[in-house]
Amino acid sequence: MDTPDRAAAASASASTKAEDSPLFSFIDSLSPIEPLKSAYSTSSIQAYQSLNITSISSIFTSPHDNVHKESKLQKRSFAEFSESEVCAGESDKNKPSKSSNAVRFACISTLTGETHKTASSVSEGSVGLPEGPSDLPQPGQFDAGSPDHNKTLCHGVRSDLKQEKCRKLQALQTAKNTSEKRKCLFSTEVKLDGCQTEKHNDEILTCEWDGLICAPSAELIAYDEDHKGVQLAVSNAESCGFLLSKLTGDGDMSDRTHPSSSTQTYYRELIMEEDQTENAELIQDGEKNISSEEIQDNLYEANGCIPIGYKVETQQQRGMRRRCLVFEAAGYSNRIMQKESAMDLSVSTCKGKIPVQNLSNPGKTPSPRVLRGIGLHLNALALTPKDKVVCQDPMASSLVSSSTTQQEAHGKLSAGENFVNPGGELLELQMDDDCPAGVFLGNDHNSSQSNSPQKKRCRTDNGDDGEACKRCSCKKSKCLKLYCECFAAGVYCCEPCSCQGCLNKPIHEEIVLSTRKQIEFRNPLAFAPKVIRMSDAGQDTGEDPNSTPASARHKRGCNCKKSSCLKKYCECYQGGVGCSSNCRCDSCKNTFGKRDAAVSTETEEMKEMKQGEDEENAGKEKENDLHKANVQIEDHPFLELVPITPPFDVSSLLLKPPNFSSAKPPRPTKPRTGNSSRSSSKAPEAVRSRKLSKVTDSGLDEEMPGILREDASSGNCAKTSSPNGKRVSPPHNALSVSPSRKGGRKLILKSIPSFPSLLGDTSSGSSMNNSESAFSTTSPLALGPS
DNA sequence: GAGTTTGAAACT
């Protein structure tokens, strides 16, 4: 609705303005981006005018001086601009003026710089004008703004191009400001810019632009080699948007142009810093998502409108890439899993994408970390059909619930995005399918039965089809609250979902992440698995000490009153876990294990004892090895706890996901947990409760918190360092793929920060290159929760 | 499929 109006207004204003500035008209004619214009037209136009004016003034003021000044300005401006813009764009949502100014400044600087470049370095530019002349003529060109002029003159062309870029940027920024979705915009902006830059790098498409663009691209490259060039590139990238970040991510693209890579690194650094600010902002900005969505839509539309296929592709790819990151990670994870796991997960939806990624990163073998890092929701995995597992598997690892994970993931995302680029296709899939969730395969084996309702649903609905799995039906929560199973599970909503106004989609990635952060900030354990069943421990422990999820929620315990803990209303029951001392349920009849009053009474003392023990144990374990601790705790307690699950070897467990599931139905009967032990004697129960409590409380508590803490403290580290990935992966592995891990007992994690983890993991592990990895660590994208 | 129940999540 708005777009048409905007477009109309834009067109009107554009027409009027066009009259004012021939150059504008020319640009309009040239700009393939017009579609975007529709969305941002008004703002863009205004910005454009302002730019023209400013640029002109600046140019005219001191032609000769301009050369020197410009050079300085360029550097400064770029640097400043980058910072200011970044800050403004990302950090300041409500600072349109700032951003606009920054943009303008950037544009100007870019223009001057470009012209400069063209004159000096880029003699290539058809013009090949000497510096002196170049300066003078440039302004003149600008002033004249005659399209022809520009065309003929490289400078003019550049200016036009840059102006367009600037315009785009401005438009985007303005849109952001207006929409308050800077990030989204920013991201989109980045995409656009990135596309452009990429175009340049890519040798500029076959478009009208080709001729024009060539010069700039050349400039960029040449400069890239030089520090100046880097700055320019950076400035351009920034001005354009996060291109760099994404570019960096784009192995393909970056590879093509070395200069870009250098710039990317620089850019990355900038971005890193920026990201933090952004992240903070993002967290608070809930609405951005919408705007981002719109923006993306606009972009896509624009792309569609854009005659230049190449451009469109680039944009899409980027968009895709971002999303792909997750998928990519998933893909890697999947691959790994395939390798590792007896089960052969077909990438199905992702298949096409995955190969791409592989191609992009042929040399790179996805590290297990990556997979882990991807932390999809285990639940989600469980839910999703095996075939799809691929994508999600990595996600599954996401067990890493905590904010750190998010951060990491976020950072990874950003980084991943960059890397992801190669996987652009993946994005498409996601985009198209929109179903990361769908992706999540979920080994139904594991989760399905025991775990979350989601899984059940999926099973029930899908059986194993996964794809069909039905998910949430949120109406008011927009799938951005824990009410939403998908969101809680860290999975994007997909087709099966019957949700309304869903924002839990890859398109709204930022919003989702920010929301997650908010929720985590409120409750660090919010996304921790409600119930941990860990069988994985062994493996997990090995892989992810941290990740080993303790069920934070379960720790809390249920508060059932009428369901007697015999229905899914009860999280404990749902998770196939017996109630613990932490539960406040009334008339608990949890078949998996009750916390009887008597037991509780006795146990209280026991509990105290236990707590002490637990703490000690936990402390010891932590001290010794988180991994070991996890393993011990998880293994023993869980085994006992989970009545259903027979004591398996870790490997056996992993293989047997079904065990757990099977457990469910039989629960009451089979579970030695509840019944026999309990009924037989309080003592056993007490013991069991202890175990449970230990497991849940000590083990989980400590573990989780510890993990979180660690993550939080070392969030960055995690990002950067493989350890994080490991952390994440372990649970993930266990659940999702690895045959060994598959073990029957999977975590029931309802909520796993799939998104962040995925991104992060993917980025870091799979796609991320060395340089990228570093980049990713600091990746700006990562929402620094603060 | 619509309506009710339920308890967690979110809010105050």
Place this chain on the structure above:
DNA sequence: CAGTTTCAAACTC
């Protein structure tokens, strides 16, 4: 921290 409201799943019909 406790109480209340909101929410969506689970359940029932």
